[in-house]
Amino acid sequence: xxxxxxxxxxxxxxxxxxxxxxxxxxxxxxxxxxxxxxxxxxxxxxxxxxxxxxxxxxxxxxxxxxxxxxxxxxxxxxxxxxxxxxxxxxxxxxxxxxxxxxxxxxxxxxxxxxxxxxxxxxxxxxxxxxxxxxxxxxxxxxxxxxxxxxxxxxxxxxxxxxxxxxxxxxxxxxxxxxxxxxxxxxxxxxxxxxxxxxxxxxxxxxxxxxxxxxxxxxxxxxxxxxxxxxxxxxxxxxxxxxxxxxxxxxxxxxxxxxxxxxxxxxxxxxxxxxxxxxxxxxxxxxxxxxxxxxxxxxxxxxxxxxxxxxxxx
Amino acid sequence: xxxxxxxxxxxxxxxxxxxxxxxxxxxxxxxxxxxxxxxxxxxxxxxxxxxxxxxxxxxxxxxxxxxxxxxxxxxxxxxxxxxxxxxxxxxxxxxxxxxxxxxxxxxxxxxxxxxxxxxxxxxxxxxxxxxxxxxxxxxxxxxxxxxxxxxxxxxxxxxxxxxxxxxxxxxxxxxxxxxxxxxxxxxxxxxxxxxxxxxxxxxxxxxxxxxxxxxxxxxxxxxxxxxxxxxxxxxxxxxxxxxxxxxxxxxxxxxxxxxxxxxxxxxxxxxxxxxxxxxxxxxxxxxxxxxxxxxxxxxxxxxxxxxxxxxxxxxxxxxxxxxxxxxxxxxxxxxxxxxxxxxxxxxxxxxxxxxxxxxxxxxxxxxxxxxxxxxxxxxxxxxxxxxxxxxxxxxxxxxxxxxxxxxxxxxxxxxxxxxxxxxxxxxxxxxxxxxxxxxxxxxxxxxxxxxxxxxxxxxxxxxxxxxxxxxxxxxxxxxxxxxxxxxxxxxxxxxxxx
Numbered sequence: 001x002x003x004x005x006x007x008x009x010x011x012x013x014x015x016x017x018x019x020x021x022x023x024x025x026x027x028x029x030x031x032x033x034x035x036x037x038x039x040x041x042x043x044x045x046x047x048x049x050x051x052x053x054x055x056x057x058x059x060x061x062x063x064x065x066x067x068x069x070x071x072x073x074x075x076x077x078x079x080x081x082x083x084x085x086x087x088x089x090x091x092x093x094x095x096x097x098x099x100x101x102x103x104x105x106x107x108x109x110x111x112x113x114x115x116x117x118x119x120x121x122x123x124x125x126x127x128x129x130x131x132x133x134x135x136x137x138x139x140x141x142x143x144x145x146x147x148x149x150x151x152x153x154x155x156x157x158x159x160x161x162x163x164x165x166x167x168x169x170x171x172x173x174x175x176x177x178x179x180x181x182x183x184x185x186x187x188x189x190x191x192x193x194x195x196x197x198x199x200x201x202x203x204x205x206x207x208x209x210x211x212x213x214x215x216x217x218x219x220x221x222x223x224x225x226x227x228x229x230x231x232x233x234x235x236x237x238x239x240x241x242x243x244x245x246x247x248x249x250x251x252x253x254x255x256x257x258x259x260x261x262x263x264x265x266x267x268x269x270x271x272x273x274x275x276x277x278x279x280x281x282x283x284x285x286x287x288x289x290x291x292x293x294x295x296x297x298x299x300x301x302x303x304x305x306x307x308x309x310x311x312x313x
Numbered sequence: 314x315x316x317x318x319x320x321x322x323x324x325x326x327x328x329x330x331x332x333x334x335x336x337x338x339x340x341x342x343x344x345x346x347x348x349x350x351x352x353x354x355x356x357x358x359x360x361x362x363x364x365x366x367x368x369x370x371x372x373x374x375x376x377x378x379x380x381x382x383x384x385x386x387x388x389x390x391x392x393x394x395x396x397x398x399x400x401x402x403x404x405x406x407x408x409x410x411x412x413x414x415x416x417x418x419x420x421x422x423x424x425x426x427x428x429x430x431x432x433x434x435x436x437x438x439x440x441x442x443x444x445x446x447x448x449x450x451x452x453x454x455x456x457x458x459x460x461x462x463x464x465x466x467x468x469x470x471x472x473x474x475x476x477x478x479x480x481x482x483x484x485x486x487x488x489x490x491x492x493x494x495x496x497x498x499x500x501x502x503x504x505x506x507x508x509x510x511x512x513x514x515x516x517x518x519x520x521x522x523x524x525x526x527x528x529x530x531x532x533x534x535x536x537x538x539x540x541x542x543x544x545x546x547x548x549x550x551x552x553x554x555x556x557x558x559x560x561x562x563x564x565x566x567x568x569x570x571x572x573x574x575x576x577x578x579x580x581x582x583x584x585x586x587x588x589x590x591x592x593x594x595x596x597x598x599x600x601x602x603x604x605x606x607x608x609x610x611x612x613x614x615x616x617x618x619x620x621x622x623x624x625x626x627x628x629x630x631x632x633x634x635x636x637x638x639x640x641x642x643x644x645x646x647x648x649x650x651x652x653x654x655x656x657x658x659x660x661x662x663x664x665x666x667x668x669x670x671x672x673x674x675x676x677x678x679x680x681x682x683x684x685x686x687x688x689x690x691x692x693x694x695x696x697x698x699x700x701x702x703x704x705x706x707x708x709x710x711x712x713x714x715x716x717x718x719x720x721x722x723x724x725x726x727x728x729x730x731x732x733x734x735x736x737x738x739x740x741x742x743x744x745x746x747x748x749x750x751x752x753x754x755x756x757x758x759x760x761x762x763x764x765x766x767x768x769x770x771x772x773x774x775x776x777x778x779x780x781x782x783x784x785x786x787x788x789x790x791x792x793x794x795x796x797x798x799x800x801x802x803x804x805x806x807x808x809x810x811x
Contacts, residue, residue, distance in 0.1 A: 009728050011791040013700040013777030014693065015320070015461070016727055019784045021735055077732070119735045250736040254749055298752075305769040306315070306542060306746035307555040 021118075025078035027202055031193035032085055032244065038176045038186035043093035047182045050100050051088040057104035058084030065113040079118050083107055086126035086244060089183020090237060090284070091133070103133040123291040124248045127284050134284070155179040157236040158280050165227060173234040184237040194243040203247040207263045211242040214267025222275045238270065241283035251291035258297040265290045314543045316743040317535035318778050320461055322500070323725075327593050328464040330601030332472065335617045340389070341608030343369065343380050343396045347712030348436040350376030355396055361388045365406040366584055369396055372428070378438045379428040383586035383606035395710075398608065408582035417487040420579060424487075427578035428585045428713070433466075433539070433568030434697050436714030439575070442565050443487045450563040452490045452525070453548055454481050454572055456497040456504065457532065457539030460698025462593040463717045466569045468602045469589060470497065470504035473573055474511040478527060480572030482515075483579055485525040490565070493527045496548050498534040505531050536700060537776040541566045543745050555772060570716075585713050592618045594720035596691035605711055611694060611718055612707035622689040622722070631683035638672045688724040695719040700777040729786035740779035740789055746772045750779040750789040757792060762799045770796050 039047045062080040066073050074080075087107050091100065107129025112121045156178050159167050172178050176186025184190075198205040212233060219232035232238070246252065246266050253262050266286045273282025345352040353370035363369060363382045370380040382398055385405040390397040409426065412419060425440035433455060454477065458466040470477060481493050495512075497505050512527045532538060532547050542553050545564055553559050559566055567575075570588065577583040586607050593600045598619030605614060615621075645668055649661040695702040696715050711718070740750040748769045756764040770793060779789040 005728075005730065008731070008788045008791060010704045011788060011794075012702060012775075013780050013790060014695060014702065014704070014721070014726055015699045016729065016781050016783075016786060017318075017320075019782070020729070020786070021732055021784045024735075024737070024784055074733070079735075118733050249738065252738075254738050254741050254752075302749075303315075303747045305555075305748050305772045306546070307552045307557075307772060308769065309552060309554070 022077045024202055025082050027197065027200055028082050029078065029085065031196045034189035034192045035089060035183045035186060036085065038189040039089060039182035042176055042185060043182055046093040050091055050093065050095060050182065051085060053097060053100050054088035054104045055081055055084035057101050058108045061105050061108040062113060065109065074117060077118065080108060083125045087129045089240060090126060090130045090181050092181050099133050099137045103129040106132040119250055121250050123288050124245050124251055127245055127288050130284055131288060160228065160231050160235055161274060161280050165231065168231050170230060173231065181237060184240040187234045187239050190239040190243055204259065206259055207247050207252060208242040210260060210263035211246055211266050214264050215271055218267060218271035222271060236281050237283040241287055246287050251294055253294050253297045255301055255303040258301040261297060261301065262290050262294065265293065314535065314538060314547050314745050315747045316745050316778065317537065318743050318781055319535060323462050324464050326600045327591055327602055328467055332468055332589055332602050332604055334604045335614060336606055337402065338609050338613040339400050340610060341384050341398045341400060341606065342610065342710040343608045344710060344712050345370055345394055348378050348430045348438060348714065350438055353377060353380045355391050357388050359388050359391055363388060363398065365404055366408050366586060376438055376441050378430055379426060381428060381584040381586050383608055409584060411582045412579050415579060417489065420483050421487045423579050424575055429571060429574050429578060430713045431568055432570040432574060432588060432713060432716065434714055434716050439567065439571055442560065445560040447560045448563055449488045449490050449560060449565055451492045451494060451549060452481060452485050453544060453564060453566045454493060454495040454569055455539055455544055455566050456495055456569045457544055459498060459536045459539035460700055462719055463591050463698050464602055465589050465591045465716050467501045467504050469569050469573055471507050474507040476576045477569050477572045478511050478515055480576035482524060483575055484567060484572060491525050493525045494548050495529045496532050496544050497529065498538060499531045500534045505529065536778060537745055540774050540776060542774060588713060590711065590715060591717040593717065594722065595689045595725055596622050596722040597720040598622050607711055607713060609711045610707065611705060611709045614718060615707065615720065621691055623686045625690055627683040631679050634679050635676045638676060642668055642672055689722040691720055692723050693721040693726050695721065701775065731787045732785045734785055734787055737784060739782045743778040743782050745776060745778065746774060748772055750793060753796060754787065754789060754792050757796045762796065762803050765796050766800045770800060773797060
């Protein structure tokens with residue numbers, strides 16, 4: 001704003017909290033570790049390759065963008081690492097490497113840097129990357145490896161959508177020994193990460209709570225049976241999306257009412273796509289669509305400032 | 314209150330320290346602009362002899378105050394801003410006459426005469442708040458003291474609880490206010506205890522019909538609970554409408570020290586010449602709560618409070634010592650190179666090696682001694698608290714609105730270079746007036762001040778909570794202040810064209 005650093009040093013307040021952007025990103029990475037380890041445990045070497053390549057491509061893309069545009073280097077705040085890791089966790093373990101590379105590149109380049117870097121993304125960058133991969137290489141992603149017997153087959157979510165609960169083992173869903181994308185299988189690991197982030201006040205816990213709560217209610221309403229609720233919550237990318245993607249700072253709204261609208265919207269869209277859409281999984285689309293709605297929410301649904309109650313001058 | 318922040322409190326440094334008196338300073342400087350409103354006008358000339366408690370400047374216009382000398386002595390100099398008095402240390406004192414049973418009008422006149430201003434830090438002339446024709450239902454006595462390091466109000470409430478309540482009753486009498494609520498943050502347990510006891514005694518003694526009802530209400534410890542608008546909201550549930558005064562909704566707020574000073578002014582005839590301040594911060598030795606005279610300089614106060622915790626002279630001495638020892642080694646090395654004789658060269662080489670070993674050990678020993686405590690090196694002096702106080706130097710002189718002088722060390726301040734906003738919205742989450750600093754910041758960067766006004770930047774109370782919590786270390790509070798100035802100028806420009 002035109003103020004020199006000297007002037008800022010003299011201005012109040014003269015103390016600040018110890019929190020920094022880098023610290024927040026490191027905490028998110030820590031929270032993702034359980035999910036990462038679960039993915040590596042269940043899906044082994046393939047998963048490790050995908051995660052590594054995704055993170056490296058993300059960081060390198062951001063670095064090259066910084067250098068070519070002659071702007072300050074921003075990779076030291078670790079946000080590119082977070083995006084790379086999140087993107088990798090949304091992919092199945094047998095995704096071809098070229099798809100991973102292109103997807104990570106699109107996630108950072110289009111989803112983040114083209115719009116101004118951190119804090120200026122219009123949607124969750126990891127989901128932008130995943131959307132690109134799904135649209136471009138969709139057929140390659142439909143075959144998921146079951147971690148137990150190594151045979152390719154349908155994911156639990158596909159079975160649930162077909163109305164077939166017989167192959168569903170709730171414990172397996174919870175621990176993660178089922179088919180699916182690298183980071184989304186272990187509900188337990190994701191919950192651990194979510195609790196860590198909520199305790200550290202890094203994510204707004206209302207978003208995952210309302211998102212998951214709303215999804216549970218709709219799963220019951222649309223299926224007509226309470227047996228479908230837990231499977232729907234634990235299968236697919238709902239846990240990963242609700243805890244780590246929908247809570248992304250830039251693309252979640254400010255006021256209390258907006259947050260409720262946002263999280264409910266995510267829940268409704270997810271369940272509608274799952275039950276009535278042609279795709280088995282609706283989480284990515286739901287979150288992306290609600291991301292796009294956030295600027296509108298922030299403009300029209302604002303809290304009343306102090307002293308401006310009902311009257312307005 | 315919406316939002317607000319918790320912080321790790323440093324009040325433990327001074328909250329147990331009893332009030333000590335500091336006086337005996339040679340030069341006192343009285344700021345003619347040390348309050349909100351028009352500056353006071355001097356009524357003395359250079360060379361005049363004045364007594365302690367004698368009036369030296371008179372308030373002019375509707376909102377202004379009288380200024381009294383806090384020492385007896387001679388007027389050294391008068392310039393546009395200050396009256397400078399040289400203390401003769403005789404403490405010859407003249408007071409105003411003591412009022413025994415004053416009515417509301419007499420109390421108001423005495424407050425105006427004595428030059429009492431808001432002693433919580435705002436500096437608003439107290440009498441001005443009472444010159445209203447609105448019906449006032451509630452008098453709030455503000456004992457929140459939400460700023461870090463400050464323990465002034467805490468001590469006043471613990472030690473002078475009866476006097477504070479007496480002062481509150483006097484204030485209530487001016488406008489026949491029926492309810493007095495004293496808001497105290499919950500962490501001040503002693504203060505709450507003493508105030509509750511005194512309030513009970515008063516309610517037993519007084520006539521319920523003519524005297525106000527006094528309630529002591531503990532409130533949650535959160536910054537900025539003690540801001541006028543915030544404490545009104547917490548204690549009464551009402552919000553002061555934008556661009557209005559608390560009086561417009563039937564409320565007046567006064568600080569506890571102000572109430573105490575009112576008591577002194579009415580019953581003892583004492584004008585506003587002394588106040589209790591907190592001297593704290595790790596860079597000063599004797600942290601505590603001190604009764605100081607108005608006009609004392611920060612340099613004098615610093616010395617009286619024991620001076621610096623860390624003596625940076627130690628570092629200079631160390632540097633000299635290290636230089637000297639290294640020079641000795643250098644001399645020996647030169648001697649070695651100059652010698653032709655191989656045997657002598659060998660001998661000097663052995664001596665040199667030993668000398669270097671000894672030198673390194675000695676230098677390190679002295680280094681450890683020199684930097685011991687250097688984290689307490691004075692880097693910043695503040696008048697007020699750490700959230701809303703202003704940075705000052707040793708020349709600054711205590712005014713009636715100075716609630717604390719903080720001598721901050723390196724470990725207590727931090728300077729981070731701002732990085733990019735990540736839109737975490739923490740600033741909006743902690744803002745007590747529910748505005749969105751980062752949105753306002755974005756529009757300010759492209760100089761769209763119309764939009765900033767629409768985003769209610771003028772509601773900002775400049776508490777600094779947003780800057781405190783921002784992980785990108787963006788100076789949001791500073792930016793908000795600048796934006797408010799620009800918006801005010803916008804209005805001026807608009808009016809000029811209409």
